[in-house]
Amino acid sequence: MRHGKYPFIIGFLAAPLILYVVFVISPYLQAFYIALTDWRGITATPNFTGLDNFARLLEDEVFWAAVRHHIVLLVAMPLLTIAIALFFAYLLNLGGGSRGGRMNGVAGSTFYRVVFFFPQVLAVAIVGVLFQAIYRPDESGVINGVLARFGIEPIGWLTNPDIALWSIIGVMVWQAVGFYVVLFSAGMSAIPKDVFEAAALDGAGRIRMFFSITLPLLWDTLQVGWVYLGIAAFDGFALVQVLSVDRGGPDNATTVLPLEIWRNAFNFSKYGYASAMGVALFFMTITFAVLTLRVTRRERIEY
């Protein structure tokens, strides 16, 4: 039996590995090469220009605006999503207090669980179009229409440079929360009930139980959530493309790197420069993933 092990493993791994190399690794390597050329996408022979594209990146204010937005996204989006998702997950699973020695969610929690997950099923493009109607800048918009009933002037959710990015972050959070409610619910249900019972007997309230028991025992799940959300914060292309004024405006207030990559490649025919942005984005993503794992590393709690 033992001598057949390697052909067996190789046989199973070869196909996916080849697919992965051809469709994931090789485009990446090509992107690294194209970033060093002035390729304009319409010939087969680009000129090699060394680090010229990267030197240009350093002076490109639109690039830096996009990087700044990713930093805002990286902090705000995961924080808001995780905070809201944790709150809801706690209410759904443990918020109802103990009844007959068992911890329960608030009334109707099975119903809410389904409702929270709804946004997750919608494609990003649909969410974008939906929020076009919600954020519409005049009184025919959903939010501004409600505000108008209270005599409040329409707010330029997407046209005011100070709040446009936050409006888009709001959509991202709205879309992501449901998934993390489900993720954290699963984590919470894995925590042994008797820990909560013991705490309840000792007189701990809900808030105390949340911070002293739920949060520490959920740490691994939170870590996963943070990394996934952080990586999502490096995207944002579809929502910005659909929602923002003049694709990334007003005044570059909402632009993100994938949008600028798209613009440089398809609008300006600067595939070399766009690839250089792609390479920069690649390193930002990797750095983020490694840093997050380092910073959030903790002793595992055994139970």
Add this chain to the structure above:
Amino acid sequence: MSHTADTPGAITRRQLFRRIGLTALVAGPAAGLLNACATSGGGAAPAASGSAAATSAANPLGVDPTKPLEVVIFKGGLGDEYATQVHQPMYKKMYPQAEIKHVATQQIAQTLQPRFASGDVPDMISNAGADLMDEGALVAEGQLLDLTPLFEAPSLDDPSKKVRETLLPGTVEAGMIQGKPYVLKYVTSTYGMWYDANLFQEKGWTPPKTFDEFKAFCETAKSAGIVPYAYAGKNAAYYQYWMILISAAKIGGNEVLVNIDNLADGAWTAEPVRQAAAAWAEIGPYMGKSFEGLIHTEVQTRQNQGKIAFYPSGSWLENEQKSNTPPNFAYAIAPTPSVTASDKMPYEAIRVAPGENYIVPAQAKNPQGGLEYLRIMLSKEGARGFTEKSGNFTVVMGATDGLELSPGNKSVAEAQKAAGQNIVTHSLFETWYKELETELRKQTNALMFGRISADEFCEKMQAAADKTKNDDSIVKQQRSI
């Protein structure tokens, strides 16, 4: 979302690390995906361009009558019926053996860019729309065919005349890149402020002739509950920068726009540009902030509903809105008002510019067929059919004589007559330098919605123009008229 299946509490650090690594790779640079198909054809030589058949009086361009022809048409405001119902049947009639393949798309660049990279290009392209191919880049890479043989060929209507002699003056020059005519600009568009002649008659309004009158008009319209002037900031800021450029040319003459195209030093900080920007910035507040978040069809529809008095656009507007225009709505065009009393051009001056670009790829399999197709488009029959199907005028002289015109087109014809020789020239930087154009959209919105002053507008645009000028990766263009 495979990770939902696991119990998250049981994920080890090692598993997590592995997953993050994979996710980072998948969610990372989009450029990886963009390039997936791009360089694979590295060694593929472009297909040899088709060899010409013998030329004759009946076939001056040497078309091989048996060769298939592929035509790619941008299906936007003009539709594509003019191609399928007029020009292609004409070609088929001349060359019955030729098979014609018609492709209609709204995304020219996405459709054709990969085909250019692999050398499999169509024989004629209408390069238009929001996502058109960068013609400067195509010429720089030797991908476009010089159209000189077409313009030198005898006209289909009158073999004693060359094609160029049957076109409006300036048509051939408008399509020049690096001194050669690579682009046929087929349609003439007239630019100005559009209004509903019936609404104006009913209210007793007339289009303002100066900016002082314009501001007074804005107050009148506003008190009548109508937005005096509006454009769509979300995706059509270029409709507004046309008006600013036209005003600048009226104040200082066409050389203001030629200087801008030539990236001349201080072209954007010149006094006429500053005055034009300042004049329009005063109109901006009458729109209301919400228009920055609307798209052009939304604003156009509101004008059709009688909620907006003036809408800046070109002569394609009437046809584009045909299905949304109420029967009592009569489109009419007004020139932009005069800014100063000493403007170089009178109020009646109007921008009439050849537009809608048609190109023949140099590596096409049947380039002679592509040229012949364009010659058919430039015949009187072809041009007339185009105007009937698309509602727009062509560059072919006298092609619309005797045609029944719509109200908007009648108004355009009258405005052109009133303008006489006072024609505001087109701008070529819009296609030559797309990054500069993108910046102009941003700054136009910032100016019109009150975030920057006219001075800041000029300085920011000058900085962007200087950046383009100093960027040696961008091929520079020049024009003299």
